Amino acid sequence: MWFFLHYAERILSDSAVRPCEDNVSTPDISRLKIERSASGQIAGTGRSKRRWLRIVLLLAALGLGASVALGRFSGKAPVETVTVALSYPSQSYTLLNATGYVVAQRxxxxxxxxxxxxxxxxxxxxxxxxxxxxxxxxxxRDVSATLGQAQANIKVAQANLDQGQAELADAQASFQRTGELLAQKFITAAAFDAAQARLNKARANIAGYQAAIAAAKANAQVAQVALDQxxxxxxxxxxxxxxxxxxxxxxxxxxxxxxxxxxxxxxxDMSTLEVEADVSESNLSKIRVDQPADITLDAFPELHLAGTVSRMVPTIDRSKATLLVKVRFSDHDPRVLPDMSAKVAFLSKAVPPQDRQPVTTVQASAITTRDGKPVVFLLEGEKVRLVAVTLGRKLGELVEVQGVKAGDKVVLTPDAKLQDGAAVSLNKK
Missing domain, CATH: 2.40.50.100 (RNA polymerase II/Efflux pump adaptor protein, barrel-sandwich hybrid domain)
Structure with missing residues (x-):
């Protein structure tokens, strides 16, 4: 602060002396003239201006010094924070990610x-x-009436057949009697021939009646099909x-x-739901049929469903340079609906049951050591609290931890001088 005051004093003194120094080599007698105001008093305009300039510079120096002092001596270390999140271990098996939509194959x-x-x-x-x-x-109603008419025609044809069968039975009996009478010479051969002709006609009528029944049934079937339609x-x-x-x-x-x-x-058919995803042709070497996959839905980000690559459409979309890959669901969930947006992670191996549940993770740079033990600095209001954590698996840039919960905010890349209970301020970028 005293530095700023001293600097302001030097500016004022330099501004007061500099005009005289600039004219040392050239004396000017007119400068010895005493200026007076209209009332006869000596004018002090220059001196008043310098006084006000001095006051303004002093106030500016005080403000600047106060702001610097507050920033330097407030005791709040600027820090950046990161959020503890839930992650799935299957991320470490992921070879390729793709997006697509849920479709029903049936x-x-x-x-x-x-x-x-x-x-x-x-x-x-x-x-x-x-x-x-x-x-x-x-x-x-019109088709039903046609069907009823066809079914009635079947009954008529059946009745004609019954009548024909009765005539056939009578013709057979008459033919048999005429045959016996002809053997005894009681009737002529012409009478026998007439009885035989009657029998043949009755037999022919039976065939006609049976054909009529078949035709009536066919007509009824046509009417039934029309009704079913x-x-x-x-x-x-x-x-x-x-x-x-x-x-x-x-x-x-x-x-x-x-x-x-x-x-x-x-x-x-909801049992045939699949995800159709477009995969760049440059990544086709990472995809194969029956490859395990992990499916997530944009509507339910926390829902992870197991899937398998069912087939790859054997043609490339020339306009997008992509191949259509169809992934069927191994796990079925009633919340999955057609045309949902989905993300597919193609895995190097199937996810074991113990890795199907999410774990608490944090960025590796948020973990530091104190007294040889891994810790994080948990943000609580405007202060941080040192929390000891237990480290687990490394999932890409994240590390599985125990001791904090999802949603907590911890300090990212904590300084070596940061201590438990220290006051901090968020470093806004």
Whole structure:
């Protein structure tokens, strides 16, 4: 502080003396003139200016000195902090990381081959459905009537067959009697021939009746298929993802008509969920089929699921120079949904069960030694507390520790002079 005051005094003294020194070689008699004000008093303008300049410089020096002193003698050491976090040991097995999306390999948009008005819809988004379960129904009274008519035709054909079989039985009995009478010479050969012709005709009628029954059944089957096409069924077990139509909408096979809908609902088999990730072709040497992987979801960062590389699409995306790799889930979780963003860590080996749980880690530079023991300085308010820790495995740039918990803030690269209970200030960069 005295240095700044002394420096200000020198500035004032130099400014007072310098004008005289500059004109030593050239005397000026006019400078001996005494200036007076209008009232006849001697003017002191120059002296007053120098006095005020001195005061301003003194105040500036005091302010500057006080700020320096506060920063130097406050006793708070500037430090940087880092947060203790939870990490997974599988990070040490990671060969490559990639991003992708969850997709269902078994997915279908359910629609009808028939055209009609949607009369009933029995599911909503998220509804679980079973295979062959009726999801929706189109208006089908006309098709039902056609089916009833075809089934009635079957009965008519069956009745004709029954009548034909009765005629066949009578013709056979008549033929047998005429044969016996002809042997006894009681009837002519013409009567016998007529009985045989009647028998052949009855047999032919039976064949016709049977063909009519087959045709009637075929027509009934056609009508039944047409009726079934108005019933939209689930092709496999799954969950309804989207509902694309409502009751009263017109449904057409290809949605070609105006104001009509094609698919009624979209379903997916959740057991076939996979992650599709793009891997740069320069890293293909690190990927192989059946390679273990660790899958995390952006929606649930704390959720780590085991996976396996199921297949690699044998073509390169020329525009991105990437290969599509599909990773199936070994662990299934109901929270996993299609189209979720996911991160895939391709591992060098499968993660053992003991490494599936997260551990407390901190950056290695936050750990120091005191009395030969590893410690960290835990930030508590504006002071630090020395905490002894137990070191574990090294996970990349992190070290597993015990003695602190996730979320604690510790000093990064603590100074050798930093002691327990010392007051600190955060070094803002």
């Amino acid at each position: 997915k279908a948009s359910l629609s009808s081959k028939a055209t009609g008005r949607l009369e009933w819809l029995g599911v909503l988004e998220g509804s679980p459905i079973k295979k062959d379960e009726i999801v929706a129904r189109l208006e089908n 108005t019933l939209i069924r689930a092709p496999f077990d799954g969950v309804v993802l989207t509902k694309n139509a409502n009751e009263g909408d017109n449904i057409t096979p290809y949605s070609s008509a105006a104001d009509s809908k094609g698919a009624v609902v979209t379903i997916a």
